[in-house]
Amino acid sequence: xxxxxxxxxxxxxxxxxxxxxxxxxxxxxxxxxxxxxxxxxxxxxxxxxxxxxxxxxxxxxxxxxxxxxxxxxxxxxxxxxxx
Numbered sequence: 201x202x203x204x205x206x207x208x209x210x211x212x213x214x215x216x217x218x219x220x221x222x223x224x225x226x227x228x229x230x231x232x233x234x235x236x237x238x239x240x241x242x243x244x245x246x247x248x249x250x251x252x253x254x255x256x257x258x259x260x261x262x263x264x265x266x267x268x269x270x271x272x273x274x275x276x277x278x279x280x281x282x283x
Contacts, residue, residue: 201277209260210247211246213245213247222265224242225240225264226241228260230252253281254281258279260277262274
C-alpha cells in the first residue's frame with residue numbers, strides 16, 4: 201500500500217493468487233462503516249483508489265470466490281491518509 205499526495209492509495213498485488221477465482225474483488229472500509237461496503241474488481245498489477253478523507257484510516261482486503269460455496273478473504277491491511 202502506498203499513500204499518494206492526492207489522498208489516493210496505490211495497491212500492488214502479487215503476480216499469482218486468485219487466478220482461478222470467478223470473482224476477485226478489492227474491498228475497503230472507512231471509519232464508521234459497519235463492514236467492507238465498498239467493493240470493486242481487482243486490477244493487476246497495481247490499482248489506485250480514492251481519494252479518501254484526510255486523516256482517515258482506510259482498511260483494505262481482497263475477496264475471492266468461485267463456483268463452490270464460500271469465499272476467501274485476505275488479511276486486512278490499513279493505511280492512514282495524511283491530514
